[in-house]
Amino acid sequence: MSTPLLELKNVTKIFGSKSDYTVALDGMTFALDEDFPKIVTIAGESGSGKTTMGMLMLGFYGPTMGEVLFRGQPLSTFKGPELYKFRRQIQAVFQDPFAVYNPFYKVDNLLSIPIKNYKLAGSRSEAREMMENALERVGLRPEETLGRYPHQLSGGQRQRIAVARALLLAPKLLITDEPVSMVDASLRSTILKSLRAMNQDFGIPILYITHDLTTAYHVSDYIIILYRGSVMEAGNVDKIIRDPQHPYTKLLVSSIPWPDPDLSWGGSEEMIQKSQVAFKEITGCKFEPRCPYSMDICRTKVPELFMTNGDRVVACYLQKDNPALPREELSRVFTEA
Amino acid sequence: MSAPLLQVINLKVYYYVEAGAVKAVDDVSFDLESGIKMGLVGESGSGKSTMAQAMMRMIKPPGKIESGHMILDGIDLVSLSEEQMRQTKLRKLAMIPQGAMNALNPVMRIDRQLIDGMLDHGVVMSKDEREQRVTELLEMVDLPPKVAMMYPHELSGGMQQRVTVAQSISMEPDLIIADEPTSALDVVIQRQVMETINRLQERLGISVILIGHDMGLMAQTVNRLAVMYAGRMMEIGETRKMFHDPLHPYTQLLIESLPVLENKGVFSGIPGITPSLLSPPEGCVFHTRCPKAWERCREEIPQFVEAQPGRWVACHLHTA
Numbered sequence: 001m002s003t004p005l006l007e008l009k010n011v012t013k014i015f016g017s018k019s020d021y022t023v024a025l026d027g028m029t030f031a032l033d034e035d036f037p038k039i040v041t042i043a044g045e046s047g048s049g050k051t052t053m054g055m056l057m058l059g060f061y062g063p064t065m066g067e068v069l070f071r072g073q074p075l076s077t078f079k080g081p082e083l084y085k086f087r088r089q090i091q092a093v094f095q096d097p098f099a100v101y102n103p104f105y106k107v108d109n110l111l112s113i114p115i116k117n118y119k120l121a122g123s124r125s126e127a128r129e130m131m132e133n134a135l136e137r138v139g140l141r142p143e144e145t146l147g148r149y150p151h152q153l154s155g156g157q158r159q160r161i162a163v164a165r166a167l168l169l170a171p172k173l174l175i176t177d178e179p180v181s182m183v184d185a186s187l188r189s190t191i192l193k194s195l196r197a198m199n200q201d202f203g204i205p206i207l208y209i210t211h212d213l214t215t216a217y218h219v220s221d222y223i224i225i226l227y228r229g230s231v232m233e234a235g236n237v238d239k240i241i242r243d244p245q246h247p248y249t250k251l252l253v254s255s256i257p258w259p260d261p262d263l264s265w266g267g268s269e270e271m272i273q274k275s276q277v278a279f280k281e282i283t284g285c286k287f288e289p290r291c292p293y294s295m296d297i298c299r300t301k302v303p304e305l306f307m308t309n310g311d312r313v314v315a316c317y318l319q320k321d322n323p324a325l326p327r328e329e330l331s332r333v334f335t336e337a
Numbered sequence: 338m339s340a341p342l343l344q345v346i347n348l349k350v351y352y353y354v355e356a357g358a359v360k361a362v363d364d365v366s367f368d369l370e371s372g373i374k375m376g377l378v379g380e381s382g383s384g385k386s387t388m389a390q391a392m393m394r395m396i397k398p399p400g401k402i403e404s405g406h407m408i409l410d411g412i413d414l415v416s417l418s419e420e421q422m423r424q425t426k427l428r429k430l431a432m433i434p435q436g437a438m439n440a441l442n443p444v445m446r447i448d449r450q451l452i453d454g455m456l457d458h459g460v461v462m463s464k465d466e467r468e469q470r471v472t473e474l475l476e477m478v479d480l481p482p483k484v485a486m487m488y489p490h491e492l493s494g495g496m497q498q499r500v501t502v503a504q505s506i507s508m509e510p511d512l513i514i515a516d517e518p519t520s521a522l523d524v525v526i527q528r529q530v531m532e533t534i535n536r537l538q539e540r541l542g543i544s545v546i547l548i549g550h551d552m553g554l555m556a557q558t559v560n561r562l563a564v565m566y567a568g569r570m571m572e573i574g575e576t577r578k579m580f581h582d583p584l585h586p587y588t589q590l591l592i593e594s595l596p597v598l599e600n601k602g603v604f605s606g607i608p609g610i611t612p613s614l615l616s617p618p619e620g621c622v623f624h625t626r627c628p629k630a631w632e633r634c635r636e637e638i639p640q641f642v643e644a645q646p647g648r649w650v651a652c653h654l655h656t657a
Contacts, residue, residue, distance in 0.1 A: 046494070154610070184380045185550045189594060189604035196604070211523040214553065218596050218604070238601065251469065252492040255524040257553030259595040261577045265528060265557055 003072040004031035005172055005205075006057055006090070010328070011066035013052050013229075024052040026229035026287060027066070031331045037203035039195070040334065041216040041237060043252070044226035050209045053226070054175050056205070058092055059083075071332055088118055091166035095178040098156035101150035107158070108146050110165050111135075118169065134164040137201075138194040156187030163194045167202070174198065177209045192219045213256050217241045222334045225249050228286045231305065235312030236332045245314045248287045285316070305330065340411070341368040342511055342544055348405035350384075350391050353398075359614045361387040361400070363568040366641060367649070369561075371511070372515055373547045376576070377592075378554035379565035382611055385548050388565070389516045392546075393432050394422045410511060427454045431505035433515040433534075437497035441489040447500055448485035451475075456505055474503040477540075478533050495526035499533060506537055513538075516548045531558050538603060552595050556580060564588050567612050567622040570641055574648040586627045586652045621653065 012023040026049070032040070042050045055061055056068050059075045068075045070086055078086050083212060094100060101110060113132045114120070123125035132142040138160040152265040159179060166174050176195065180188040196219055199206050208220050214221055216237065223237040225248065234248040244253045255265065282288065297317050304324035305313035311333050313325050325332065350362040362384045369375055377383040390396050392407060394414060407414040409429055417425065434440040442450055448471045455462070455470070462470065472482045478499040480600060491499055498518060505513050515534065519527040538545050547559055554564055556576065563573040564587065572585040583589045590607045609626035612618050618625050624634040633653050644655040 045525055079452065185595075187380075187606065189596075189606040193604040193606075196602070213524070214596050217598075218601055242598070251525060255528040257524070257528075257551065257557045258598065259553040259556045259580070259592070260597065261556045261557075261580050265532075 002034065004069075004331075005034045005036075005071060006074075007031040007067075007069040008053070008056065008063075008065045009069060011056060011063040011068060013049075013056060013061075014064040022047075023229050025049040025056070025063075027327070028053065028229070028231070029066075029328045029330055030129060030224070032205055032207070033331075033335075034172070036201075036205050036334075037199060038334065039199050039206045039208055041195040041208045041223040042226060043209060043216050043222040043223055044209055045211055045252075047228065048226040049229035050053055050226055052229075054092070054177050054207065054209050057173075058090060058175055059086065073285045073313060088169050089172040091169055091171035093159070093162045093166055093172050093174065093176040093179045096182055096184075097155045097162065098150070100162055101158065103150055105149075106146075107148055107150055107153065107161055111168060114165060114169055120168070130168060131164075135161070137167060137197070138162070138196060138292075139190060154187065155183045156190055159183055159191050159193055163191065163198065167198055170202070173205050173207065175207045175209070178211070179208075180215055181210070181212065188215065195219060213241060213252060214258070224330075225252070230286055230302075231313075231315055231330065232287065233312070233314045233316075234305075234330060239312060245308060245312070245319065246287075246316045247291050247318075248291055251290075262304055276300045307333070342371045342410060343369040344406070344408040345369075345392075346406040346408070348388075348391065348407060350387050350396055350400060350404035351403045352400040354615075359617050360568045360617060361614060362391060363617075365405075365565075365568075365570045367563060367570060367573055369512075369544055371544055372538075373543050373561055374535075374547065374559040375561040375563055376559035377546055377548045377563045377565065378550055378555055380550065380611060382567070382614065383565040384568040385550075385565050386516060387568075389514050392430065393426065394419075396652045397559075424458070427458060427505075427508045427510060429510050430512040430514065431508070431510045433501050433505050433513060435517045436514070437494065437501045438489065438521075439557055440501055441497060443448045443519075444484070445488075445490055447471075447475075447487055447489070447492075450500065451503055451507060454504060454519060458508065461618070470507075474507055477506065477537060479505045479529075493526075494522055495530055497531050498522065500545065502530070502534060502537070506541065506543070509541060510533075512544045512546070514546045514548070517550075517640055518547075519554070520549065520551070528553070534558075534600055552591065558596050564591065568614055568645070569622050570649075570651060571623070571647075572652075574645075574650075577646065584648060584655055585623075585652045586629050586654070587623050590626075590628075598614055621651070 008028050008030045011025060011028045015022045015024055042053055044050050056063055062076050115127045115130060121130055135142045135145055140160055180191050195206060198204055210216050220237050223240055224234040225232045227248050233240060233249045241253060244250045284299045284301055285303050288294050303315045303317050305315050306319040306322040307313050307325045308319055308322050313333055348362055348365045352359040352361055367455045376383050383581055391402055393515045401454055402415055451471050451474050471485050473610050475482055477483055480499055519530050559576055562576045562579045564571045566587050582593050594605050594607055612625055620636050621634045621639050624630040639651045639656055641649055641651040642656055644650045
């Protein structure tokens, strides 16, 4: 097997002090292969560790335990030119389409600075052409966007320029953290379309971090459901959204407000109310305090990733009759079609 | 039939900027009966939040309520003095704000924040009565009594939002305006907060205007839907009918663009961009993006008429 592009090896990230701490990510192992042009969603509610996972992969901070590897080399060892090169290969699009722009500069800056920094263009006209191409690829008309200030554009347009910027650098991986949550519903589809096109036309894998399972279902191929830093369920997104098996995934899926008055919110009232239970030291399954199916074993031992079929794992003892997949092989559910 | 709880008549709210008047709300009229939950949807810039602010009389210069009436239970809110309006707020109508974390006072305990409004309105309560009222309000929004002695930062986002819900019902108003109350929360918490609002709405028989852009949330929670576009009301009707048989081309496109389970990977947006509110197009404001527009749409502003019983629409396709 070839070396994966980016790999989390048993990564734990803890924030806070010795006495008062939060385990944001708990022993996560995950790998993305070089030639794997798929979209993988990392989903979960606030505090599930999804953003932490993205930040670790971008190298914005290091893990407390475990390793983050880029082509087999730990991120922490990157310095100078190597770090510079790494930064180009992993690009990001963030949540807030306002905060990434300096309001005093024209939006052109967001595109021209990376061209300058990475010396992508030989001349000014070549740079201009690159910027125009990048904008066209995300469905924007350059004459309507270049030369404008951020406040003159809509949130959707700004977010698409951010995608265009990432595209310009031809990255090996794009990490998007809630790219559409601050954008109007009617403009979301344009951004998702740009992401999908980027993924399919240029073969760039995308990690789509979100709490919104509706867009996750529509844009991605695979999904990992996190809860308090641990994997609850992972695999093929269609199967998981249409037929969730972990009680937590069931709760999430049943809380999706589908835009159809005939499809009403379903699911267990009990689980919903129980979500107010404070987090305590848990030795077993993290979802156990909220789970209506809780058994004795759930309180004592962390469930393994039970493989219910070739393309799905469920960390729940209700599935214990299925073979367990070793945690370090989690990515296998993403490769077996 | 008795008079509706709220009647908005030809309301216009303009913002006066250097370049001219921004017509944020332009000639909007609708009625709302008691006990109805109405959703008010639209894209950014459609005027939905301006509507909410106008109803609370919170429009600040350079904005101004240009003309029109908002008659709540027989009283025209537009004609009230600042002081009269202050007296009306919380008693007759209250607002649930968008971001609870910015609406609560970070250095005041929750109990104080819950009854502050009541005290300000001259409600006289003994210490015991105050405590009892606080516990009662917390219980109504499914929060444990211990929350009373806590500060906002000790609560999660969903719990903070419940506190603002409790504040809004503290004087049992007739109408609650909720401006995207759950847009900062994730799905499970969003659902908890919405179910709390729903339960209270039924228990106390209040009317609710829920402002937002999430059509999914609307489908799950409101019984009437109002659609705004570029400062104008496009269509109002019963939620189910609006989803199944939208009359206005804008509503049709809006509903077609929604992600549904059956259509994976189909991303359809509404082509074109929203017009400038400084110089909205002549005729129907939607004609520049409307696939069904014809000559008349470019020249004449369509009237907002009752096309079917309970279905109001502003479109030349539906005016005789």
